[in-house]
Amino acid sequence: MGSKAIGLLVIILALWGGWVLYEYWTTQKEDKTGGVEAPAPRRVSIEDLGGRLPEKLENELAEAQTKGAAGLRGFLDKYQKSPHFKDPRKAWVQLDYVTLVSLTDPVEARRVFHEVKNRIEPGSPVYERMKRMQPTYE
Structure with a gap:
């Protein structure tokens, strides 16, 4: 017992x-x-970014994305002033470029990041992404 x-x-x-x-x-x-x-970051859709670009631009953007930072730089230079390529989609593509170019040219990455940061308002669908990237590129 x-x-x-x-x-x-x-x-x-x-x-x-x-x-x-x-x-x-x-x-x-x-x-x-x-x-x-x-909270998980909110997913941003093409519609949030102003919808699709005209077919020609959308195809050129897709091709530029396959070429990496140099391809996006060429696309951005070519369509910088296009009335069809404007914020918030333009800012989103520029942040893609910042991410890609940061490994090879951090000065360029910071320059483009600050350009986007100075344009984006808190209500923009790009704002959350920009804020998440800010500690890296400040």
Whole structure:
């Protein structure tokens, strides 16, 4: 009878110890995340960016994107003043360019980032993306 009581006591202590460890683990996890999960970034659609570009521009943009930073730079230079290529889509493409060119030319990346930052208002669909990139390019 005595050994059964000791066995039961050991099981109860093991369960209690497991519970204490679990509570400790959850409080540590909450401390790392600040107790609140950060909301996922909102997905931005083509419609949010002003809709699709005219077919010719859309095709040229797709081709430029396959050529990387140099392709996007050429596209941006060619259509910088086009009335069909304007914000917020223009800013989005420029931020794509910033991301690509930052490895090879960080000065150019910062220059273009600041150009976009100076144009974008808080209500723009590009604003959240720009704010997430800001610590890197400031």
